[in-house]
Amino acid sequence: MEVERKIPFVYHRNIEFVPFINHASLNKTPREWVSISFPKEAEYPDLSIAKFEAVRCWACGQCEFSSMATWAMNCPTATFPKKYRQAAYRGQGKHMSVLGLLQGYIDPSPELVDIAFFCNLCGNCTLQCSMGLGSDPVVSVMALRRTLVKLGMGPPPAHRKFASMIKQYHNPYGEPPEAKFAWLKRKVEVKKKKADIAYFAGCTGPYRTPEVCEATTALLEAAGADFTILGGDEWCCGSPLYMVGLWEESKETLEHNIALLEDLGISRFISTCAGCFRQFYEGPKKLGISKPSFEVLHSSQLLCEYINSGRIKPKSIPTEKVITYHDPCHLGRHVGIFDDPREILSNLPGVKFIEFERTAHHAWCCGAGAGVMSGYPELARFAAIERLKEAKGVGASYISTACPFCVLNMKRADEAVGFGLEIGDVVQLLERSLR
């Protein structure tokens, strides 16, 4: 099992970043140079992966911004009023915590648990730093979480609770597994052998935003896709478990799902949930599982393909709403899929589209991910409200996204503040255009 550098060396596509001089090895990472050793390395073996990242940090604090969105604050935890601009809660602080533990200057403590887990792992810090020092705070956060879990000090109680739910009910909400596809009104053969596509519904979609799942199956049907679902045997993908450092548990559930899918002999896996997609896309490598035999796609990728091949022909949507697109962190910064959902939107005739100020690689996180919605609901709500405010600021009245978890969190926030924004998945808009 390993923590990998996740975020590619990428920039906002509209702003060309060019170093002032060409050099053949500018993108090489000289990890071999880190020969420094610290007194407590043997005590915290899981921190060794983060050592390389941590020693590179200059503590400049720029990881809390978006460099290309005119230096707007872009780290939800460091923007959160109670922790406003505290170093511990931006990427820099995670690196410093790693160094503090390794050097023996600090010890594991409840405050350190808070530092490690009060974070969305949205990856903004890693992206910002990738344009400079190239140190990856997400690696440090994951290493800290893993260390604290192994020491028995983490994860926090709310995370333990959803972990036990996943163990018992195979979903973090504690909902009955047999009711997972209760929303499904069309006839879909469950666990169909040799189907071309398996639609992995996830947990948030079926139990909390079934309209997203419903739209996805409608689109698959409209495209004439040969697809199946796993029914009650579909377990949680294990992404939330991985994010909170419960790697063994995450591995177990991912292995179950992969074995089931491989047994069916499907060719392609799709998920509308950015977290599930990321877990199937990257999880096997991170958790030491062999690469699945099937292709892993996000629903936006497949639907883009269907639009381009003419299998889906969107018609005009009768709406006056100005639509914007919120990049889910797990789909965007983590995996690098920014264009497909936008391409879907650009194929919807008559849609008025506007980008957020903090968008694409520099998108503001909705605040739901990495265990935050369950463990720190106040942070999840704060981050979502910030996003809603930004949507209003750019003049949007409909926030589209490509993840039911983002939909859920932003919807809840909108209900709380009463902005009256419409929030939905790109697949819902596309499905509406077929009616």
Add this chain to the structure above:
Amino acid sequence: MVNEILKELEAIVGPDNVISDKARIFAEVYDSWLQILPGKPPKMPDYIVRPANEFEVQDIVLMANRYKIPIQVAGSYTYKLPCFSGILIQTSRMNRIHEVNVDEGYAVIDAGVTFNQFYRYLRSRNIDLTIPITTSPPNTSIVANFLFKGLAMGMTSMSDGNQDAIMALEAVLPTGELIHTGSWALQTASCKYTFDLGFGPQLTRIFVGALGTYGIVTKAAIKLWPKPKALTVKFLGVNKIEELAKHLPKIMYTKLAPNSSGGHWLLMVLHATNLVPYWGFEQNKKIYQLTDEDIVKMREYYGIPGNGTQYFYILACTPHYVSEDEAKICERAWSNYLSSNPEVTELTPENCPGVKFGEIEASIKMYGGIGEGEPGNQRIRYSGWVPGHIWSFYGSSGNTALPNLHNLTWNVGRKHGLVPVLHLIPMNEGRVSHVRYMVPIERGDDEGLRRYASFFSEVIPRVIREAGFVPARCFGLSAKIVSQHMDPGFYELYRRIKKALDPNNIMAPWLGFGVPFDYV
């Protein structure tokens, strides 16, 4: 008593704004630049406190006097002065922009307002004014930067040092009184925020460069300048440090290019000393294994002119405030200058093919507030902020003493296997040079770090004693050496002011001159 102090602090600023646990204090103050050196334990305050306004600062100061515990003040604490104990006050919550006066060209801001915040404020209101651009990160405090003598000013800075941009201050004295300086002190003044010399001595100045030892500045009135309409940017090269020391101040003094900078060729690509570790990586050598021949090969690889390891550049920048037509006149002046000074070469893609001049020019314009992007956008920084370098020491030097300073630093560096790279910004219209050395090191490499430590402890005393260098940050080793050579009269004045203002010596007793050497 510890609990009582904590309770009082929480009562003053609210529990969310006091940090008292070791983990979060450590994350806040740990200086990974230097404390990664083996055997250097961290210096940490006992509390970090984030007041929202000057009245909360007053309450904290009064409390500290009662308990006789030290206080240090910092901006957002991204750049770190050591704080050995007591209370660290961060100004990050004091972030109100009280007034921006377009007609009179000033702003009144809290001590914690950041460059980023201020630029965004001006942009969102279409205000076509700006402040001196520095190379500080955008999340740093404007007031803290200016009070720190403004030595980090950048190429398009429009003053002779950012401290000149401060026209009046509000501060809390070490005994808790709230005071105003400049014309701000006269309640009836019509030029409260725009004239520092209204009456009496210029007391604003005692807070400049004092690192918070004379009081805590809570607000400042700062100058605003118009954004230039156009910039003329020239890239020049000279073979010798003597020629750099002659021409760079001259073009600034004559106003041919009043906002210029220069340095060793390794910085010609703007902070790109990162190339040194990358070059070493390609050669399969650590930095300290690079020979002079390797450095020459590197220069040739990048297509930089010159001979040997030394070559110097000037980035000459002339702002035009009235119209773009001024640029044509400027071009003619440059043509005359270059024809009468043949030792100065204009660098172009033809004779210096390794550098992307267009990109540098675009970035300089961005810094000057022209074209796309935000002033202070870190496009420049980001090209250089990669692992493997460290700003080593800052300070000032007389122009004629520059060659001696550079040769000494370079030779000491090479002796330790390092490559000290000069960056130069003339100040006071070219009368004096602000000098910074950037030394590439391989962070995380034991041997490199040891060598850096040896270099630093040898070069600081020598440049002060042998090359007339004046360090900008008077604490630690620099303060120790400076104290040994200081005019006793100055020291006595300094000591008396400090004692008069701060009878309990609570304001960062580890900073300044004559501090107990436990702190060095």
